[in-house]
Amino acid sequence: MKKITTLLAGLAAGLVLAAGAATAETLPDLGGKSVVVVTENAYFPLQFVDQKTGEAIGWEYDAMAELAKRLNFKVEYQNTSWDAMIQAVSDKQYDIGMTGITIKDDRKEKVDFSDPYMKSEIFMLVRGDESRFDDPKSFASDDKLLVGAQAGTSPFYVAVYNVLDGNEQNPRIKLMETFAATVEALKSGDVDLVLTDSAAGRFISDGSGGALKMIGEPLQAEEFGFIFPKGSDLVAPINAGIAALKADGTLDGLTQKWFVDYKP
DSSP: OHHHHHHHHHHHHHHHHHHHHHHHHHSOOOTTEEEEEEEOSEETTTEEEOTTTOOEESHHHHHHHHHHHHHTEEEEEEEOOHHHHHHHHHTTSOSEEOSSOBOOHHHHTTEEEOOOSEEEEEEEEEETTOOSOSSHHHHHTOTTOOEEEETTSHHHHHIIIIISOSOTTOTTEEEESSHHHHHHHHHHTSOSEEEEEHHHHHHHHHTTTTSEEEEEEEEEEEEEOOEEETTOTTHHHHHHHHHHHHHTTHHHHHHHIIIIIOOO
């Protein structure tokens, strides 16, 4: 019986190894080609510049490094502002765009998206002592309250259409260059509300020592994807890579690293 058990265990181990090898072999090989990836470095902790080292780091950088290793391509990083990124990728100035970009139908008219690599929900982020409002209705009812947002982002549009009156020129929305700037404005009291995805919001509030907190129910669910020029032949390989990283737990490990364990 022991011999049979040992034999079966050996066969099972062999099947596991064979399955792993087959999975690796089925991933496309891009032959070491250079791929230009553009980002903003302003969406902590997806991609940002470490203030101590000056190094660009984050969840998306690690995910892209894993994709490059498994699909055999070399990454060249470039930077541009959020408001220029989608058009620049559409114009084929870059091969891939990454900066926590929500997959939306109107954006699909200009660029192709990868499969989602992360799902998040939009929450209200406020100062720790906030008691004047606890949901969109109570915020909207007090015209003295201000929300900080980065133009053209999902939090901006949620602020416009889910929190306020649908007017993109509403003076209660204070536009800022980066998401980090909106958080700093919230801390300093220049605005009273910032909208953030759940993962970043948890990280920011947990690391604030009680200065900030998330409140209420999620206002919107969204999925993030990489963007490509229309018709790009990189979409299918990247999708295969994303599927592999999800299947073996790599993406979950990155979320643990950057949204739970990382301490700036």
